Structures are given as C-alpha cells and as structure tokens.
C-alpha cells in the first residue's frame with residue numbers, strides 16, 4: 001500500500017448470502033469489533049443482497065455506524081419494463097455509496113459482456129454511485145501469461161467514454177477468477193503485478209494524477225492470514241472480500257490489517 005492520498009478500502013461482497021435479519025446481526029457485530037480509529041483509517045464497506053439493503057441502511061443511519069454499504073449489481077437503465085432489475089436511482093435512494101459492476105460471476109452466469117459492463121459503470125456514475133469495477137482472468141489466460149493484457153482490455157472497455165473526473169470515482173478490483181472461492185490466493189507479487197499494470201493503464205489513458213488517485217483492490221480468497229502481505233504492495237489499496245466477509249470476526253481482523261503490517 002502506497003503512502004498516498006488513497007484511503008484503504010475493505011469491501012465485503014456477501015454474494016447471495018445472509019437474509020436481512022442475518023445482515024443486521026453481522027453489521028452490528030462488525031461495528032462492535034472495530035473502533036473509530038480503525039474505521040477511520042480503513043474504509044469498511046458491506047455489499048449485501050438487494051433485499052438486505054433497507055435494513056442495513058436503517059441500522060447504519062440509526063446508530064451512526066462508520067460502515068459504508070452498497071449493492072452487488074445494477075441495471076444499465078434508470079427505470080422501465082425490465083422485470084427483476086434494480087436501478088441506480090433506487091440504490092442511491094437507499095443511501096448506497098457503492099455498487100459492484102462486472103463481477104466475474106455475473107460475466108460468467110449472466111453473460112454480461114464488456115458493453116454491458118461499460119453501460120453499468122456509466123449508469124452507476126450517473127446516479128452518484130461509485131462503481132467497484134471487477135476485472136480478472138481465468139486460469140487458461142493466466143497459464144498462457146495473458147493476464148495483464150486481458151485485464152487491461154477489460155478495463156479499457158469498461159471505462160470507454162468516461163472522463164478522468166469520472167474515472168477517479170471508480171474503484172477497480174483485480175479478481176483473478178482462479179483465485180475466487182478456491183482458497184488459492186494470488187501471491188502478493190501476482191496481485192501487485194496486475195494492480196500496478198491497471199494503475200499504469202489508467203494513467204496512460206486518463207492522466208498520471210487520475211492513475212495516482214484511483215483505488216485498485218485485490219480480490220480472491222482474501223483472509224486475515226494473507227491480507228497484510230497483499231496490502232504491503234504499493235499498488236494495492238484494499239480488498240474485495242467474499243467468503244471471509246461473512247464472518248464478522250474474520251472481516252474485522254482483515255480491516256485491522258495495519259496492526260500486522262510492519263511499515
């Protein structure tokens with residue numbers, strides 16, 4: 001983690017786990033496990049299923065918790081005949097700050113292509129939500145050493161048509177597909193290689209300052225036991241955490257990573 005303007009961000013992507021009652025219990029436990037200093041130093045965010053968002057909002061607002069929240073997806077459209085979809089304005093009205101866009105599970109199971117991801121990034125920004133844009137290669141691409149080019153292409157496509165000012169609001173998450181839910185974490189060096197290349201690409205296309213300001217996360221089997229090594233890398237500004245974010249104690253330990261990083 002570089003000593004820059006970029007505030008570390010730990011975001012828990014719950015995926016399709018926890019109902020609204022379980023969500024309240026987890027957020028309460030997480031808040032009690034972390035003090036004001038820890039939550040100020042490291043931005044801590046939960047990304048629950050849509051059905052939990054109203055309950056999470058009520059709890060966080062009511063108790064003035066220093067925890068942020070957002071959604072896992074949004075429609076590229078603002079409203080209309082799109083059965084089953086949830087729009088940016090709906091999420092904004094619920095006080096969401098973030099929304100995940102282009103997660104590999106949505107690319108794979110819901111056939112989201114680069115154009116859809118680009119439209120969703122634009123929709124999020126248009127409604128005041130910060131997209132957490134996921135890029136990442138599968139195992140075959142990694143084995144053929146095509147990972148940097150693959151992520152760079154996904155990034156170019158997803159950021160198409162945006163201004164530098166908009167790009168600064170986007171959080172980019174490098175999530176190698178082979179490391180998601182597999183227990184196979186990328187090494188800190190693997191994470192740095194792609195996070196560094198992503199930042200360089202942003203700088204090339206949108207200017208050096210934008211590159212310096214944009215946060216780049218790593219995601220894939222992050223746990224309290226491996227987070228410190230990953231965060232020690234200069235271009236990794238945080239993590240997108242799946243399984244480990246479903247356990248309040250474990251998630252809190254991940255947020256407390258500065259305590260186990262030697263600087």
Ligand SMILES: O=C(CO)COP(=O)(O)O
Pocket residue numbers: 013103175179180181182183219220221222240241242243244
């Ligand atoms: O996909 C992920 C977060 O978006 C990573 O999931 P895991 O942490 O469960 O590997």
